[in-house]
Amino acid sequence: MPGLTLGDVVPNLELDTTHGTIRLHEFVGDAYTIIFSHPADFTPVCTTELSEMASYTSEFEKRGVKLLGFSCDDVESHKEWIKDIEAYKPGRHVTFPIVADPDRTAIRQLNMIDADEKDTAGGELPNRALHIVGPDKKVKLSFLFPACAGRNIAEVLRATDALMTAANWVPGDRVVIPPGVSDEKAKERFPSGFETAQLPSGKCYLRFADVE
Numbered sequence: 788m789p790g791l792t793l794g795d796v797v798p799n800l801e802l803d804t805t806h807g808t809i810r811l812h813e814f815v816g817d818a819y820t821i822i823f824s825h826p827a828d829f830t831p832v833c834t835t836e837l838s839e840m841a842s843y844t845s846e847f848e849k850r851g852v853k854l855l856g857f858s859c860d861d862v863e864s865h866k867e868w869i870k871d872i873e874a875y876k877p878g879r880h881v882t883f884p885i886v887a888d889p890d891r892t893a894i895r896q897l898n899m900i901d902a903d904e905k906d907t908a909g910g911e912l913p914n915r916a917l918h919i920v921g922p923d924k925k926v927k928l929s930f931l932f933p934a935c936a937g938r939n940i941a942e943v944l945r946a947t948d949a950l951m952t953a954a955n956w957v958p959g960d961r962v963v964i965p966p967g968v969s970d971e972k973a974k975e976r977f978p979s980g981f982e983t984a985q986l987p988s989g990k991c992y993l994r995f996a997d998v999e
């Protein structure tokens with residue numbers, strides 16, 4: 788099965804969600820969007836993880852980042868499950884849509900299947916994939932966790948910040964010089980010079996430049 792990976796454009800799927808039908812590209816629009824899958828409704832790790840995501844919603848909103856959850860059960864099941872998620876930690880609200888995908892079409896196309904997990908009828912279940920999709924609809928960053936291990940949403944936020952800081956670099960910010968750039972090329976690119984960290988290995992791979 789071909790896998791969705793960094794740099795790939797996400798397919799423009801039509802998706803049935805708890806907020807109605809959406810097209811993935813239109814949903815992403817001009818925003819960074821986090822799409823994240825869960826193995827199943829009414830399961831323990833998924834419930835605590837979605838509750839955590841709900842508690843971080845305002846942090847993602849502040850950054851203009853959209854959230855879109857996936858779980859295979861149908862919309863009615865999701866809506867009942869959301870009541871449990873919100874009751875588990877009162878005050879946390881699931882305000883983002885959750886995709887329903889009972890026939891697994893979307894999760895297959897988004898590389899979100901866990902080959903080692905099956906439902907009671909032997910059907911495929913999603914893994915815990917999380918892709919941050921850029922406004923160009925390309926995957927910028929991915930997490931891939933198995934059903935048994937929950938993601939740390941604080942780490943999702945940190946990774947989002949790291950990604951957006953790199954993407955939103957502005958003149959005046961310090962930059963790290965990538966390893967593929969030789970010192971000679973770095974001198975041409977940064978005429979006012981760059982700083983090389985002195986490390987025990989003696990290797991000169993950690994270089995910083997100020998850019999005017």
Ligand code: BEZ
Binds near residue numbers: 827830831833834904
């Ligand atoms: C869970 O959320 O705890 C879970 C869901 C499916 C398989 C294993 C664990």
